Amino acid sequence: MNITVENIKEVIMEADVLGDTDEMKNDIPLTDQGVDSLDIVNVYLLLEEKFDIKIPDEDLNLVQTIDSIVEYINKKLG
Amino acid sequence: MLSIKEIASYLPETKVSNYAKKEKFVLDDNFIENKLGVKNHTLKMKDDKASDLCVKAYTNLLDKISIEKENIDCCIVVTQNPDFNIPHTSAIVHGKLGLSQNCACFDISLGCSGYVYGLSNIISFMKNNNLRNGLLFTADPYSEIIDSEDKNTALLFGDGATVTFINDNGVLSPQEFSFGTNGSAYKELICEDKLYMNGRAVFNFTATTIPQHIQELLAKCRLDDSDIDKYILHQGSKYIVDTIRKRLKVSEDKVPFEIYEYGNTVSSTIPMILENEIRNVETKRMIISGFGVGLSWASAIIERIKI
Numbered sequence: 115m116n117i118t119v120e121n122i123k124e125v126i127m128e129a130d131v132l133g134d135t136d137e138m139k140n141d142i143p144l145t146d147q148g149v150d151s152l153d154i155v156n157v158y159l160l161l162e163e164k165f166d167i168k169i170p171d172e173d174l175n176l177v178q179t180i181d182s183i184v185e186y187i188n189k190k191l192g
Numbered sequence: 193m194l195s196i197k198e199i200a201s202y203l204p205e206t207k208v209s210n211y212a213k214k215e216k217f218v219l220d221d222n223f224i225e226n227k228l229g230v231k232n233h234t235l236k237m238k239d240d241k242a243s244d245l246c247v248k249a250y251t252n253l254l255d256k257i258s259i260e261k262e263n264i265d266c267c268i269v270v271t272q273n274p275d276f277n278i279p280h281t282s283a284i285v286h287g288k289l290g291l292s293q294n295c296a297c298f299d300i301s302l303g304c305s306g307y308v309y310g311l312s313n314i315i316s317f318m319k320n321n322n323l324r325n326g327l328l329f330t331a332d333p334y335s336e337i338i339d340s341e342d343k344n345t346a347l348l349f350g351d352g353a354t355v356t357f358i359n360d361n362g363v364l365s366p367q368e369f370s371f372g373t374n375g376s377a378y379k380e381l382i383c384e385d386k387l388y389m390n391g392r393a394v395f396n397f398t399a400t401t402i403p404q405h406i407q408e409l410l411a412k413c414r415l416d417d418s419d420i421d422k423y424i425l426h427q428g429s430k431y432i433v434d435t436i437r438k439r440l441k442v443s444e445d446k447v448p449f450e451i452y453e454y455g456n457t458v459s460s461t462i463p464m465i466l467e468n469e470i471r472n473v474e475t476k477r478m479i480i481s482g483f484g485v486g487l488s489w490a491s492a493i494i495e496r497i498k499i
Contacts, residue, residue: 130438152227152431155392159399171392 117165117187122180125164129156143178165191194315194326195362195497199467200253201354202245203454207232210347217343224347225452229430233350233455235335241275242331243284245353249329250289253355259325261290266326266358267297268314270306270459272383272485273333274299285329296323303381304426304484305371306330306459307354308492311480312369314358326358332458339386348429350455354463363470367493370409372401374487381485394484398432402483403439409479409491417442422469422478427451427461458484466494473499 123135126144131153138147145154158169161183167190169177177183209232210224224231236245246269253259267289269282276284282297296317302309307330314328331353340346380393406423410416423446425433430449437447448465451457457464462480469475476496483489 150223150227151391152223152395152429155395156399156431156435158392159396163400 117184117191119180119184122161122183122187125160126157126180129153129160131157138180140180144180145178161187167191193362193365193497194318194358194360195365196311196356196466196470196494197359197362198253198257198357199354199463199470200249200256201352201460201464201467202248202252203350203352203457204234204236204240206235206237207453208235213347217347219347227429227431228347229427229433229449229452230348230350230455231452233348234352234457236333236351240333241284242269242271242273242281242333242353243275243288245331245333245351246281246285246329246355247288249331249353249355250285250327253357257357259357262292263325264289264291264327265295265323266314266318267291267295267329268300268310268317268326269329269331270300270302270310271330271332272301272303272458273336281331282329296321302488303332303458303486304428304456304461305482305486305488305490306332307462308369308480308482308490309371309488310459311356311366311492312490314356315366318358324359328356328358330354330459330463332460334387334458337383337387342386342388344389344391345387348456350451350457352454352457352460352464354460354467356463356466363496363498364466364494365497367495368409368413369490369492370405370412371490372405372488374401377487380487394428394487395432395435397487398428398483399435399439401487402436402481402489405489406436406440406479406481406491409493413493415477415493420477420479421446421475423447424462424465424469424478424480426482426484427456427465428484429456
């Protein structure tokens with residue numbers, strides 16, 4: 115299964131974050147695009163549940179942008 | 193049948209505004225109002241201890257109902273911020289209220305699940321020992337353990353206390369309880385010197401464990417959402433309450449959120465809402481659910497047995 119940007123945007127939308135996910139830039143940290151500190155932990159939880167992975171606290175710097183999340187999850191699912 | 197006759201609460205007059213902390217913690221109004229759900233949090237007087245907050249809640253109880261003090265035969269205090277390590281705060285409350293020497297007193301050391309545990313404890317203990325009139329207090333003055341520089345905790349918690357009067361002529365009756373603990377995660381919410389909270393870990397716990405726990409309790413009682421008038425969830429934050437509600441797929445009007453003006457009062461948030469619901473005759477059956485430090489959680493089905 116190859117995870118795409120669209121898959122990640124669906125999860126972000128599911129987290130009910132403010133703003134339009136279509137407008138989000140893929141290479142800018144989500145927290146710089148209106149996703150606050152509570153929304154972001156919800157996004158991480160939904161990613162963990164949806165893709166059946168764990169994102170440990172020490173990996174959070176690897177999942178800041180949509181592009182980096184795609185890369186991280188694809189690596190995890192190997 | 194032993195049940196809840198009356199509930200009263202006490203909130204300190206002093207409030208701290210979260211709007212005044214917008215610059216310090218880089219907050220906006222939307223975050224304060226719709227995510228935290230705490231505009232102001234209450235702050236007790238510096239010299240007030242947990243027992244003093246309990247006494248003030250009891251004074252407010254007397255405004256609602258006449259109680260013969262000498263007939264109180266059980267007094268329990270739920271707190272993790274007791275007046276002293278030794279003795280138990282319930283003994284201090286006993287002394288300050290001048291209760292009878294035939295009154296059983298003990299504390300329960302639990303946080304946000306404490307009221308549900310306390311309710312089960314007081315009713316079981318009174319029933320097994322043929323006691324007739326009980327007082328269940330909650331008072332956890334977190335202002336004593338909050339680091340005002342810690343954004344994770346400095347915006348959320350308020351001081352306050354409640355007292356629930358239990359006798360055999362009550363209005364609300366707990367029908368079924370369910371409890372849980374994940375002690376392997378105790379470090380995620382801990383106080384060594386000041387309170388530390390791993391927000392992500394606590395959020396993940398509440399978002400995953402609590403909806404499932406509530407659904408299991410409903411299934412155990414052969415009830416579904418249509419049988420429940422209100423879900424009275426511990427008011428950890430608006431975001432937590434909203435998340436659990438959405439995951440349960442329950443309509444917003446069934447899930448009260450009421451801490452905008454006082455904050456998360458730990459074991460007192462559930463009885464503070466029940467205090468209003470006790471007079472709402474439309475609410476016939478409800479679920480109460482507390483969760484937090486431990487990690488610990490507990491829920492109960494409560495039914496109105498009298499109007």
